[in-house]
Amino acid sequence: MNIEQLRADTPAVEQLIHFNNxxxxxxxxxxxxVMTRQLQLEAQLGGYEAAAQHLPELENVYGAIxxxxxxxxxxxxxxxNATRAWDMAFYSLPLQAGDVVxxxxxxxxxxxxxxxxLKKRRGIEIRIIPNDEQGQVSLSALKDMLGDDRVALVSLPVIATNGGPVQPIEQIGALARAAGVLFLLDxxxxxxxxxxxxxxxxxxxxxxxxxxxxxxxxxxxFLYVEKSLCQNLEPAFLDLHAASLLTPETFKIREDARRFENxxxxxxxxxxLGAAVDYALAQGLEPMWQRIQHLAAYLRDRLGEVAGIKPTDSGIIKSGIVTFTCQGSSAVQVQQWLAARDKRINVSTSTFRxxxxxxxxxxxxxxxxxxLHAYNTEAEIDEMIEALLRMPRS
Structure with missing residues (x-):
C-alpha cells in the first residue's frame, strides 16, 4: 500500500497518533x-434542494456498499447507525416462545x-456457543447445538469490541445454512x-x-438483508418511505431492503459513507487487512517489552484491535497518560459492561x-511504547 498517500489523505496524523479506530x-x-461540499450546499440552497442536486450520488451509495x-x-x-440497523433486522424476525438464539x-x-x-416479552431462549481452546467459537459445539430444531437464529459479531478473535464466520455461515437457520452478523x-x-x-x-x-x-x-429473505420480514417500524399508503385502509411495504429505512x-x-466506501475500495481491502494485521502484530511484540503489560487478545486470527492490562495502572489511567498533550496518543478502554x-x-x-489502521506506522507504535515505559504506576 502507498502509506505516504494514506497519511497525506489523513490530515490529523500530523497532530496526533490515533489508535482508536x-x-x-x-x-x-x-x-x-464530500461532506463539506454538501453541508455548504444545504446552507446555500436548503436541505431538500441540496439533496435533489445529488440524487445520482445518493443512489450510488447503495451500489458502492x-x-x-x-x-x-x-x-x-x-x-x-449500526445499532439501529441491527435492531431493524433483529426485531423483524418472527421469533416465538421456545425459539432459540x-x-x-x-x-x-x-x-x-x-x-x-425478547426473552422477557416472547419467551425466546438464549444459548451461548462455547469457545474452543483458541478462544473462538467452537465449530463442533455449534454443529451439535444446531441439531436442536428449536434453534431459529445464530447471531454474533465477527470481531468483538474488546478485541480478537476474528470468528470463523464462513464456517459458521455454512453450518447455519446447512441447518436451515438464519445467521445475523454484526x-x-x-x-x-x-x-x-x-x-x-x-x-x-x-x-x-x-x-x-x-x-x-x-x-x-447500513444493513444487508438477503433478497430471498427480505420480503418475508416486516420491519418493526414503517413510514411513507418504507411503505406506500394505497387506500385509507391499506398499505404496501416496498420490496427491497429499503423497507428498513425511513x-x-x-x-x-x-x-x-458513500465516499468512505469508495475510498476503501480504491485502496483495496485485502492489502488493508494485511497492513493492519502487520501493525497489530508489531504492537503486540513491542508490548512484551514493557514490564507489567499483559496482552489479553485470543484467537487463531487476530485483528487490528490490540488489548492489554497494565499492572499498577487502570485502563483509564493508561488512556489519560497517553492522551497527555506532549504525547497525543489516542487509545480507549473496554469494560465488562x-x-x-x-x-x-x-x-x-x-x-x-x-x-490500529493502515495509515498508522511502526514509528507511532514505538512512540506509544516509549510513553508506556515512562508511565508512573502505583
Missing part, C-alpha cells in the same frame, strides 16, 4: 470534502440486551478492516457502521484498547 477512525480527505460486501444494491438499507461469548451488550428483551469491527463477502460468509443479514474502520462519519450505518436521513453523512460474558469468563473488569 475501533471507536471512530480518522476520516480521509475525500470523505471530508454492494460492491464492498458483494451484495446487490437492493439488498442494502442505509440507516442512521445462539450467540457467542464475545457478543456486544447492545445486541445481548435485545435478546433479553460486522461493525470487520467492515473496512478486512474483506467481507456475504456470499462467501453465507449470512442472511449483516449490520455495519460508517465510523469505525470504514473511516466514514458518525451517525451512519424517510428522513442525514444526507451529508450518507454521502460521506460492553462484553460481559467474555470478560467475566476471563476474569477481566477492563482492558486498554489500541486499535
Amino acid at each position: 475501533a471507536g471512530a477512525a480518522l476520516m480521509p480527505k475525500p470523505v471530508i470534502e 454492494g460492491r464492498l460486501i458483494n451484495a446487490c444494491p437492493d439488498e442494502i438499507a442505509v440507516i442512521e 445462539l450467540t457467542s461469548t464475545t457478543e456486544y451488550a447492545g445486541n445481548y440486551i435485545p435478546y433479553l428483551q 460486522a461493525c469491527q470487520g467492515v473496512g478492516q478486512m474483506p467481507i463477502d456475504v456470499q462467501k460468509i453465507g449470512c442472511h443479514m449483516l449490520a455495519a457502521t460508517s465510523r469505525k474502520y470504514l473511516r466514514g462519519p458518525r451517525g451512519m450505518g 424517510w428522513e436521513c442525514n444526507v451529508v453523512a450518507k454521502l460521506g 460492553s462484553t460481559m460474558l467474555d470478560m467475566q469468563q476471563r476474569n477481566l473488569l477492563e482492558v486498554s484498547r489500541a486499535s
Whole structure:
C-alpha cells in the first residue's frame, strides 16, 4: 500500500497518533470534502434542494456498499447507525416462545440486551456457543447445538469490541445454512478492516457502521438483508418511505431492503459513507487487512517489552484491535497518560459492561484498547511504547 498517500489523505496524523479506530477512525480527505461540499450546499440552497442536486450520488451509495460486501444494491438499507440497523433486522424476525438464539461469548451488550428483551416479552431462549481452546467459537459445539430444531437464529459479531478473535464466520455461515437457520452478523469491527463477502460468509443479514474502520462519519450505518429473505420480514417500524399508503385502509411495504429505512436521513453523512466506501475500495481491502494485521502484530511484540503489560487478545486470527492490562495502572489511567498533550496518543478502554460474558469468563473488569489502521506506522507504535515505559504506576 502507498502509506505516504494514506497519511497525506489523513490530515490529523500530523497532530496526533490515533489508535482508536475501533471507536471512530480518522476520516480521509475525500470523505471530508464530500461532506463539506454538501453541508455548504444545504446552507446555500436548503436541505431538500441540496439533496435533489445529488440524487445520482445518493443512489450510488447503495451500489458502492454492494460492491464492498458483494451484495446487490437492493439488498442494502442505509440507516442512521449500526445499532439501529441491527435492531431493524433483529426485531423483524418472527421469533416465538421456545425459539432459540445462539450467540457467542464475545457478543456486544447492545445486541445481548435485545435478546433479553425478547426473552422477557416472547419467551425466546438464549444459548451461548462455547469457545474452543483458541478462544473462538467452537465449530463442533455449534454443529451439535444446531441439531436442536428449536434453534431459529445464530447471531454474533465477527470481531468483538474488546478485541480478537476474528470468528470463523464462513464456517459458521455454512453450518447455519446447512441447518436451515438464519445467521445475523454484526460486522461493525470487520467492515473496512478486512474483506467481507456475504456470499462467501453465507449470512442472511449483516449490520455495519460508517465510523469505525470504514473511516466514514458518525451517525451512519447500513444493513444487508438477503433478497430471498427480505420480503418475508416486516420491519418493526414503517413510514411513507418504507411503505406506500394505497387506500385509507391499506398499505404496501416496498420490496427491497429499503423497507428498513425511513424517510428522513442525514444526507451529508450518507454521502460521506458513500465516499468512505469508495475510498476503501480504491485502496483495496485485502492489502488493508494485511497492513493492519502487520501493525497489530508489531504492537503486540513491542508490548512484551514493557514490564507489567499483559496482552489479553485470543484467537487463531487476530485483528487490528490490540488489548492489554497494565499492572499498577487502570485502563483509564493508561488512556489519560497517553492522551497527555506532549504525547497525543489516542487509545480507549473496554469494560465488562460492553462484553460481559467474555470478560467475566476471563476474569477481566477492563482492558486498554489500541486499535490500529493502515495509515498508522511502526514509528507511532514505538512512540506509544516509549510513553508506556515512562508511565508512573502505583
